[in-house]
Amino acid sequence: MASLGGAATLCWKHNYALNCGRFEHEGLQCRRLRTGRNALCVRTVERKSLVARAALSEGAAFWDDQTEKDTFSKYSGYIAAAATSEAEQFDEYDVVKISQVFKKRPFLSLRRMVQVASTLGRWAALRYFDAQIGRSEFMFKKRAGELRAALVQLGPAYVKIAQAVSSRPDVISPDYLEELALLQDRIAPFSTQYALNIVEEELGVPVELLFSEISPQPVAAASLGQVYQARLRANGEAVAVKVQRPGVRAAISLDIYILRNLVGVARKVFRLNTDLQAIVDEWAASLFKEMDYQAEARNGIRFKKLFGHLPDVVVPEFYSALTSKRVLIMQWLEGQRLSEVSDLHLVEVGVNCSLAQLLDCGFYHADPHPGNLMRTPDGKLAYLDFGMMGEVKQDLRDGLIEAALHLINREFDALAGDFVTLGLLPPTNEVGEVSDALTGVFQNAVSKGVRNLSFGDLSGNLGVTMYRYKIRLPAYFSLVVRSLTVLEGIALSSDPNYKVLSSSYPWIARKVLTDSSPQLRTSLQALLYKDGAFRIDRLESLVTEAMRNTLADPDASPETNAAESRQLVKKVLNFTLGDQGLFVREIVLDELAKGVDAMNRALFDRAAAVLSSQLPINLSVPSQFTEEEDLEHLNNLRRLSFLLSGSSTNSSSPPEMYKLSDGRMQEVERVPAAEELSLLLDSLNSSLKYVPLLTLIPELPLTAQREALLLPAELAGRLASRFIARTIRSSVPKAIP
Numbered sequence: 001m002a003s004l005g006g007a008a009t010l011c012w013k014h015n016y017a018l019n020c021g022r023f024e025h026e027g028l029q030c031r032r033l034r035t036g037r038n039a040l041c042v043r044t045v046e047r048k049s050l051v052a053r054a055a056l057s058e059g060a061a062f063w064d065d066q067t068e069k070d071t072f073s074k075y076s077g078y079i080a081a082a083a084t085s086e087a088e089q090f091d092e093y094d095v096v097k098i099s100q101v102f103k104k105r106p107f108l109s110l111r112r113m114v115q116v117a118s119t120l121g122r123w124a125a126l127r128y129f130d131a132q133i134g135r136s137e138f139m140f141k142k143r144a145g146e147l148r149a150a151l152v153q154l155g156p157a158y159v160k161i162a163q164a165v166s167s168r169p170d171v172i173s174p175d176y177l178e179e180l181a182l183l184q185d186r187i188a189p190f191s192t193q194y195a196l197n198i199v200e201e202e203l204g205v206p207v208e209l210l211f212s213e214i215s216p217q218p219v220a221a222a223s224l225g226q227v228y229q230a231r232l233r234a235n236g237e238a239v240a241v242k243v244q245r246p247g248v249r250a251a252i253s254l255d256i257y258i259l260r261n262l263v264g265v266a267r268k269v270f271r272l273n274t275d276l277q278a279i280v281d282e283w284a285a286s287l288f289k290e291m292d293y294q295a296e297a298r299n300g301i302r303f304k305k306l307f308g309h310l311p312d313v314v315v316p317e318f319y320s321a322l323t324s325k326r327v328l329i330m331q332w333l334e335g336q337r338l339s340e341v342s343d344l345h346l347v348e349v350g351v352n353c354s355l356a357q358l359l360d361c362g363f364y365h366a367d368p369h370p371g372n373l374m375r376t377p378d379g380k381l382a383y384l385d386f387g388m389m390g391e392v393k394q395d396l397r398d399g400l401i402e403a404a405l406h407l408i409n410r411e412f413d414a415l416a417g418d419f420v421t422l423g424l425l426p427p428t429n430e431v432g433e434v435s436d437a438l439t440g441v442f443q444n445a446v447s448k449g450v451r452n453l454s455f456g457d458l459s460g461n462l463g464v465t466m467y468r469y470k471i472r473l474p475a476y477f478s479l480v481v482r483s484l485t486v487l488e489g490i491a492l493s494s495d496p497n498y499k500v501l502s503s504s505y506p507w508i509a510r511k512v513l514t515d516s517s518p519q520l521r522t523s524l525q526a527l528l529y530k531d532g533a534f535r536i537d538r539l540e541s542l543v544t545e546a547m548r549n550t551l552a553d554p555d556a557s558p559e560t561n562a563a564e565s566r567q568l569v570k571k572v573l574n575f576t577l578g579d580q581g582l583f584v585r586e587i588v589l590d591e592l593a594k595g596v597d598a599m600n601r602a603l604f605d606r607a608a609a610v611l612s613s614q615l616p617i618n619l620s621v622p623s624q625f626t627e628e629e630d631l632e633h634l635n636n637l638r639r640l641s642f643l644l645s646g647s648s649t650n651s652s653s654p655p656e657m658y659k660l661s662d663g664r665m666q667e668v669e670r671v672p673a674a675e676e677l678s679l680l681l682d683s684l685n686s687s688l689k690y691v692p693l694l695t696l697i698p699e700l701p702l703t704a705q706r707e708a709l710l711l712p713a714e715l716a717g718r719l720a721s722r723f724i725a726r727t728i729r730s731s732v733p734k735a736i737p
Helices: 005-013 050-053 071-076 078-082 086-087 095-103 107-133 137-156 156-165 173-182 192-203 248-270 274-291 293-307 344-361 394-408 412-421 431-443 455-468 474-491 502-516 519-529 535-549 558-576 579-614 626-646 673-694 702-731
Strands: 028-035 038-045 211-214 223-234 238-244 328-331 363-365 373-375 381-383 389-391 659-661 664-666
Touching: 028 328, 050 373, 071 137, 078 086, 078 107, 078 156, 078 248, 086 095, 086 248, 095 107, 095 248, 107 137, 107 248, 137 173, 137 579, 156 248, 156 274, 192 223, 192 238, 192 328, 192 519, 238 389, 248 274, 293 328, 293 344, 344 363, 344 381, 344 394, 344 474, 344 502, 363 474, 381 502, 389 394, 394 412, 394 502, 394 519, 412 431, 431 474, 455 502, 474 502, 502 535, 558 579, 579 626, 579 702
Parallel strands: none
Antiparallel strands: 028 038, 211 223, 223 238, 238 328, 363 389, 373 381, 659 664
16 A cells, blocks of 8 residues: 555565564564464564553543453353354355355254254243333343343354344333443454454554554454454554454354254244245345455445545545455544434434435435444544445335335335335235235325324334235335434434434435436426326425425524525526536426416406496407416415525415415405406416526536527527417317217
8 A cells, every 4th residue: 555655565565474483573573382283373472652642532441440351252252262264254145055064063053043043042041030020110221231241152143133123222222222322333352462463464464664653452343353443554544453352253154054954844833924034035145245345445435435425424445455354444533422412403414314325326325323423523424334325226216206205295005016116015916905005105105294104113114014914125215214214213202203204205206306316307297287287385395395405403503594595596507507407497497488388368358348347339349368277377476486586485475365275276255357467467476486597507607608598599499389379279160079
């Protein structure tokens, strides 16, 4: 790595640390030992001075007292020792190879099953005993701690299962939540001496050449590894050094082997339709990917490239040249866990970033538990740990957006079709009952309004329904649900009324209005038109939500908020006047032409009526105004004028003049002529709302400015077309019935 230079690079290139014999550098001594056929290079390292200089985060090491030892190594370390080095060297999940290793060791599998059954069985028996003698509440917190300790003893496979529920305060008891949350980064660490040896073995460089300082104890330890804070000797940069826990690959491989066999037997005994072994395989494959630190570094670099530019989002740098399968070195970031601070703004940042990951780029962080999300001292959201990532294809991303639109607008028939698009249901005609059940889940979810929809409740009810009908959730969908559920869970600790879907809708609205995907354009057209009628209320909802800034600082001054709103309006104009906005621009121009045409004909009728009343003879002038249709067009013109100017349609709305239901005009008790005149005057007045937009045109790119200059001509062309078509229709004699 060019940036490291000097002695560290020299040692890296020549791999001095693996040379046998004598080598001395800055107090480092190596000696060679032979055991059987294996030649090991073992160092007696004078590391006291290195550790003593670890002043980076004095007191930051969370495990200073060592009162609780590395219980995983103590109780489950026998697995790696008995499984041979082959099981510990699995780089990726391979069912065949794992089975070959452990089929040869049936007693090892039996010992593990007995250990798991006795450990969890003892805890369950104690809980049952507590309930029988009436001391469940008194012993609740103690038993929660015992459960955490039992999971740590059993190893990473069981810890990972517990982590899946540790971010949901609405699912488990607070006492259990507090204990299980410790599994994310506060598990008892293994020996620092052992960790440093792993670093040297993996990177081939003595730690004294790599680091000038390193923390004496890990600052965090999880099921798969632990993290130290250090400073690179070559460039002085503070870094996080992540070292994989020894024995985890063998333990996870054995647990997966046992679990696959158990679920296979369970499926046969209970005659289950669900392929439980396939579910285990999916989970196991993702877990093995998480154990590959080189893959994690690649994921982090890609994530930073895609999302590091987003406002208030921070992604650390990665040192790929100093990363191996079991050691990862990355930029050190200071901060607090997101769950430990009350900052809904950063939760909104996380939601918007997650939506960009899931629905825009299709590459997303699939494990956003509180230990992987951090608030930096300058108030930004830092993403950590990129071991578990997911990808969503373009058609599924568009399908998710369509499903959200159909849910928000309560189009449940269309939502039923989305189940097939998303892979929740097979494309057959024999899923009517299942489709109705799923539709019922979503109908119930929005029964109290979209803004009150709880994503956690929705995912829970969806899971119950899928289980009831033996439907298997696609792997990507499970990870998407988990990602958003975790974010909502973090927010609930700060705001019990927080709803992730409500916060997501502005992003979805902007995406639908600005995306050039043919699938989304078709969805937008279907959303805005029904039986040929333009549903202005739908466009109002989309634009209003798209303009709603969920990331706005509540403490910002009115001037700051006004400036941000102006920038957002410019962004919408820039899109609408650009190539990507052609589809929306055509829709708006068509509706504006209809409204202006109706206004012109209404003015003609008004002028003709006034002129006729002043003449001594009765001059009958045919009316050009068709009341119901043109009243609707006038109303749409008025509402579009307010909408495009960013004003509220309620500011100058004549009370009780008219109202809309499903986008259609409903007459009220009022004289039609007076209603027409009032609406006409209101439309003329609202047209003045376009004036502020003109001041933004010079600030747009030249291509957008040129398109803006062409808009009057395009509008005039549409008006001329409507006039010609109307003239032709009026000149054709009506058929006599």
